[in-house]
Amino acid sequence: MERYFQEELECAPREKILALQNEKLLAQVKNVWENVPYYRAKMQEKNLTPDDIKSVDDLHKLPFLSKADLKAAYPYGLLARPLKDCVRIQSTSGTTGKRVVAFYTQHDIDVWEECCARAIVAAGGTNEDVCQVSYGYGLFTGGPGLNGGSHKVGCLTIPASSGNTERQIMFIMDLSATILCCTPSYAAYLGETMKEMGLTPEQIPLKAGIFGAEAWSEEMRRDIEKTLGIKAYDIYGLTEISGPGVSFECSEQHGMHINEDHFIAEIIDPDTGEVLPEGTQGELVFTSLDKEAFPLLRYRTRDICTLTREKCSCGRTHVRMTKPRGRSDDMLIIRGVNVFPSQIETVLLNNGYAANYQIIVDRVNNTDTFDINVEMTPDMFTDNVGEIQARRKVLEDGLRAMLGIKAKVTLVNPKTITRSEGKAVRVIDKRKI
Amino acid sequence: MSVNQVSVFLENKPGTLNKMTQALAKGGVNIRALSLADTNDFGIVRMIVNDVYEATSVLKEENFVATFTPVLIYAVSDETGSLDKILRAFTESEVNIEYMYAFAGKKNAYMIFRVTDTKKAEALLNGKGLKSLTQEEIAEV
Numbered sequence: 001m002e003r004y005f006q007e008e009l010e011c012a013p014r015e016k017i018l019a020l021q022n023e024k025l026l027a028q029v030k031n032v033w034e035n036v037p038y039y040r041a042k043m044q045e046k047n048l049t050p051d052d053i054k055s056v057d058d059l060h061k062l063p064f065l066s067k068a069d070l071k072a073a074y075p076y077g078l079l080a081r082p083l084k085d086c087v088r089i090q091s092t093s094g095t096t097g098k099r100v101v102a103f104y105t106q107h108d109i110d111v112w113e114e115c116c117a118r119a120i121v122a123a124g125g126t127n128e129d130v131c132q133v134s135y136g137y138g139l140f141t142g143g144p145g146l147n148g149g150s151h152k153v154g155c156l157t158i159p160a161s162s163g164n165t166e167r168q169i170m171f172i173m174d175l176s177a178t179i180l181c182c183t184p185s186y187a188a189y190l191g192e193t194m195k196e197m198g199l200t201p202e203q204i205p206l207k208a209g210i211f212g213a214e215a216w217s218e219e220m221r222r223d224i225e226k227t228l229g230i231k232a233y234d235i236y237g238l239t240e241i242s243g244p245g246v247s248f249e250c251s252e253q254h255g256m257h258i259n260e261d262h263f264i265a266e267i268i269d270p271d272t273g274e275v276l277p278e279g280t281q282g283e284l285v286f287t288s289l290d291k292e293a294f295p296l297l298r299y300r301t302r303d304i305c306t307l308t309r310e311k312c313s314c315g316r317t318h319v320r321m322t323k324p325r326g327r328s329d330d331m332l333i334i335r336g337v338n339v340f341p342s343q344i345e346t347v348l349l350n351n352g353y354a355a356n357y358q359i360i361v362d363r364v365n366n367t368d369t370f371d372i373n374v375e376m377t378p379d380m381f382t383d384n385v386g387e388i389q390a391r392r393k394v395l396e397d398g399l400r401a402m403l404g405i406k407a408k409v410t411l412v413n414p415k416t417i418t419r420s421e422g423k424a425v426r427v428i429d430k431r432k433i
Numbered sequence: 434m435s436v437n438q439v440s441v442f443l444e445n446k447p448g449t450l451n452k453m454t455q456a457l458a459k460g461g462v463n464i465r466a467l468s469l470a471d472t473n474d475f476g477i478v479r480m481i482v483n484d485v486y487e488a489t490s491v492l493k494e495e496n497f498v499a500t501f502t503p504v505l506i507y508a509v510s511d512e513t514g515s516l517d518k519i520l521r522a523f524t525e526s527e528v529n530i531e532y533m534y535a536f537a538g539k540k541n542a543y544m545i546f547r548v549t550d551t552k553k554a555e556a557l558l559n560g561k562g563l564k565s566l567t568q569e570e571i572a573e574v
Contacts, residue, residue, distance in 0.1 A: 377498065382500070410445075410474050411442070414496045416496065
């Protein structure tokens with residue numbers, strides 16, 4: 001039976017959510033206008049005042065915020081509360097050079113943790129569970145977010161943080177952890193290590209995993225589910241908006257429910273900024289309705305995905321987003337073709353290789369070179385040179401079919417590609433353009 | 434009896450082979466014979482060692498992928514025509530050789546053969562009077 005953390009909100013009829021969004025949006029626009037001169041200036045550029053925003057229908061009139069704005073307003077320019085009201089920051093490395101620093105009041109942290117608690121309950125968590133949080137603790141939102149969520153659900157929380165794989169496995173086995181929260185690449189690594197230690201899925205006490213902060217494919221999900229003997233749930237979020245728990249998967253494992261009582265999601269055309277109709281793929285944009293300290297309106301996530309309001313059998317009424325096809329930050333343009341690392345992962349797993357790879361892009365004589373280092377696995381190794389080459393050819397053909405361009409695959413020794421215990425380093429782009 | 438050869442995957446990077454020999458040396462594994470099949474961007478090392486289980490376990494610890502491959506080993510005496518005599522038996526038995534390499538023992542030289550169907554080849558060659566060496570015998574020569 002499906003369980004909810006806040007059923008009255010998670011399963012509220014659409015009209016109730018809309019009414020809530022309208023009320024919160026008007027108050028938030030007024031708050032930002034009064035307290036964030038940076039955003040007020042952006043509104044004034046468009047000749048807008050808070051009076052122009054009468055409901056969610058007027059949202060599209062408001063100016064966007066992007067990573068560039070966060071950089072320009074760093075560190076305090078988007079803060080809407082005096083520092084005496086703020087209790088925490090979280091931070092993430094930005095691709096634009098400056099770190100993103102987000103501020104929280106106690107209320108902001110409570111809302112964030114409630115969102116994470118919803119995700120844990122949707123994955124079957126109750127106060128009977130032992131929840132191991134193996135996301136990094138500290139500035140990264142992964143550890144603190146799921147830690148808080150786990151407390152709110154009442155799970156026995158193991159704040160393992162990332163790293164020290166042997167200790168992680170010791171806690172899982174000795175304390176009979178039932179829920180694991182970490183990045184999917186670390187979950188895969190833990191699974192791999194436990195398998196090598198001779199632990200079968202039946203011996204591993206885990207029953208569910210909540211994995212996010214990284215793009216991962218369906219194939220990788222099936223792999224992790226098989227080695228650990230669990231059901232693996234996706235969770236999504238970003239520091240700018242709060243952290244993990246902006247959206248999460250339910251038992252359907254088919255798209256992530258966005259917590260619409262706290263965030264309004266839009267899909268826009270990344271080139272024109274125009275709002276796209278439901279079901280169209282585009283860039284995800286968030287407006288945080290409840291944030292007190294760091295309220296971003298129409299923040300461009302650079303994540304490419306689709307929204308659907310199709311009824312979900314889990315009973316939740318909140319809109320679902322597809323797994324982002326890749327953060328547009330992760331997207332590579334190689335010989336004019338868009339390449340997402342997650343596509344490569346899919347082909348690797350479908351061909352019997354592990355999801356451990358590194359993409360190396362360079363430019364030689366004005367042409368992009370596209371190399372992928374793939375780790376050899378015991379399953380794919382044979383004593384026969386011709387057979388190894390034939391298998392590699394099958395892989396290269398599969399990649400070409402998926403990506404539309406040719407990649408050169410180089411087989412490397414196992415575990416030579418850096419397995420970060422946080423986020424995996426998948427791409428090395430040496431092009432100097 | 435066929436002998437277990439250890440086959441190891443090597444990425445094409447300076448120092449990889451040395452990293453492998455280091456691991457074996459540290460594990461006290463003695464290499465009796467070695468041959469390297471190489472392509473442009475990877476290689477396979479094939480070895481006869483004194484302890485195949487120790488060899489694969491230390492290699493695994495150092496993150497090498499290794500596997501066992503059955504091979505046939507025959508003694509070749511140090512006189513004209515002895516390799517020819519052995520290969521004639523292969524020809525007459527219609528046994529196809531995938532690859533072969535050699536090593537020198539205290540008394541004789543030894544040829545290592547990888548064939549398609551090891552069991553069948555061994556029986557046919559046995560019929561021709563060729564007796565392949567066992568894992569234990571290899572340790573003595």
